[in-house]
Amino acid sequence: MSNKYIMPLKSLQEVDRKLCGNKAVCLGMLNRLGYTIPEGFCLTRNAYDLFVAENQIQSRISVELGRKKFEDMRWEELWDASLRIRNFFIRGSMPEALKRLILNGVSEIVHYRSLAVRSSSLMEDSSGHSFAGLHESYINISDPEKLLEVIQKVWASLWSDAALLYRQEIGLDVQTSAMPVVIQEMIFGDVSGIAFSENPNQKTEAVIESVYGLNKGLVDGDIEPDRTILDRTTGQIKSHVIAKHDRIVLCTDNSVAIKNQPLSDEATLNKEKIRVIYSCMRHLEQAFKAPQDIEWTMKRDQLTLLQTRPITTGEKDERGWYLSLTRTLPNLIELGERIENNVLPGMNEAARKLEAQPVVHESDQKLAESIRDRKDVLDYWHQVYWEECIPFAHGVRLFGQVYNDLMKPEDPFEFVDLIANQPFKSLERNERLQRLGRFIAEHQAIEIEAILSDQQFAKDFKQFKVELHSIQSFQSEEELSEKELLALIQRISVQPTAETNALQQHREKIQRFMTAFYNHYSEDPQPLLEVARKSYRFRDDDNIYLGKIEAQLNLALSEGRRRLIVKYPEMEGKSFNAEETIKSLKQQNHCPKPSEGFIQKIISGTVSARQLRGQPAGKGLAQGRAVVVNCYDDMLKVEQNDILVCDAIDPTMTFLIPLVRGIVEQRGGMLIHGAIIAREYGIACVTGIPLASQFIQTGDRITVDGYLGIVTNHSRSINEV
């Protein structure tokens, strides 16, 4: 059986590379070199093209990726785009003729055995870079319906967030890119592993890594392998380290899972088997004219090769860090516990200690030291935040993917509804504000001093002032008057709190997911749901705790700034950073250098924007007066039913949310703080408009279309038409 859609792996030759991709063609070549490969076939790029054409996916990807320039997209936005594209594939229908061909292929070539389904990208690994993990593979698939589903997922992985990140290197293009798929018999080896004919760390060596059972755990980094280092030219064993054999990847219904299970202490490979693998990799290096990275498995001494590819190098830029954010569920559970038990209490304790220290010191030197100490504490926790808290945010993404695969929702962000409605710190703070507002309303006629003499009120009020100060970019020349603050609180507190009347629907949605998950995986969905909720909640809480530490630094910085403006009056109205403040306090004649604000208003001449396009982050349509919040004082301009325009909603700014009708954020992403809080309150929100503050001014009449991600400015037209 061979046609334009299906070609047996054993028949593939170099000439088929453009149709079948690298992985598939290399398997064909291994077969011709006399090695055993699993029975199977390649679903060619024609199959991908047919599916994409029948489901009109190409033009929809164009629309999705055309929202804004690639280079302007943040990582979060790439993930959002990828999730939307993935949904096009998951919800697409397999053309009947193609379905029949695939199932015939399974029947005739693989004889209905359990299957492995792997991507065979046309560009993969051909540019000298390592693109491992860009595309998806699935193993132990035995149900035909499930097979069709995973094929669609492998196709979708052509547009994974990681692939979008490396789009230039892999030549990803909406018009020309396609994804052939390898469908092969699953080999349940006794021992499996990988082999590098040249050790990437030491070119005179070769490396073999091996585990009992399937090699998925090894490839994913979840199981420690035995490691054999050999002399590359002679094959002599230089070292052979045997790992603790206590975990193995076992097959479950339609998938695999890692199980803790004591296994033999004996080495997974004896000398003879090592020699066989060494000979194989040397031979392949000669045949393919480049050092090879090989995946293999052995069953009763029979070596089967699963794939071979040239050894590539890893990227050492920030993209490598981004790719490392992908974590497994056990890893996330462990990380979540660490954040809950160590990181967040640690941040809180650090803030508490700083609060207990005096801000005002007699000498400038002492004040400079205090600022330095506070900055060091903040820098430390900031690093922890990047290393622990941001990777933990991946829990939401993992859940989103599982939810969409299972429920195939029309709205790819429906999953957020299942993990929202939690006791956010921001919402707690807003409740506190409501309390303050009610108190002010009840004591309208009384003097400010009298209101502030109430102990509980004074405590809540002080807390509110500290939180306002924590917004680093909002450092102000002058303290806001208490009268102005009280007026702001009163405006905010007359707004209703977050809607909770959809709670019943919310519960039903959760129940549907729980049932579907259990029916599909025969596993308890609770751990995944818990991780997702924790991940979602911590995304808010960690920012709040970090904000508390920042608030303490800002208090000391404000004092430093006050002193420096007395000394250098020309600095009045200009902002300068912590390092400049420290330097100027320490050195007698050092005038601080001003830093630039993030917004440069460039409305001039005849350039204006009538409509700006970003990401639809909170459903709704809202029209109102824009208030561009660029600094501390701008927040006071926010009135009821205004549209808030800002760079990014800092968690400490969320008290403004109940007041506003819509939000426009320059930063993009569906899971960033502003988007989350807007969804929570049911407010129209558009994110990812980097030019918002350039083309919108406070007072402009604007419309936020949170369904389509469009902001219309009705006040800025070159000519009336």
Add this chain to the structure above:
Amino acid sequence: MHNDDALFKKIQELLAIRRFGVLATQGDVYPYPTLVAFSADDDSRHLLFCTSINTRKYQNLSSHHQASMLITSETNSPADLENAEALTVLGTCSELNKERPQAVAFINKHPYLQEFFQSPSTKIISIKVKKYILVTHFQTVMEYSFE
């Protein structure tokens, strides 16, 4: 007045093949042209397009229901002068319920606009065609009227 099957067939072909047309609405001061994705119903008596309610064209149509659309087969080459066909459509606009079969036909022609189509902030507008004016071979101008 023409009632020529060949002419009508030619018009229908153009309406079926082309995805986009230039819609002209009446602004307070100037005529206002914009590019829109359109579809035509089976008998070509109505053309459909979608617009956000925040656009100028929607505002213009709220005040002046008359609109025209230009649909061409031009390819931006000199040969267009002789080869391109240009169809001008004159008609009156009204909003159409998205559930109507004609509205579904629009999304069948433009499935990539599904999200835009379904948004509560998007309206589907039907142009009831009064007259088609087909220009071929540079200066051959034929008219097809439903009246």
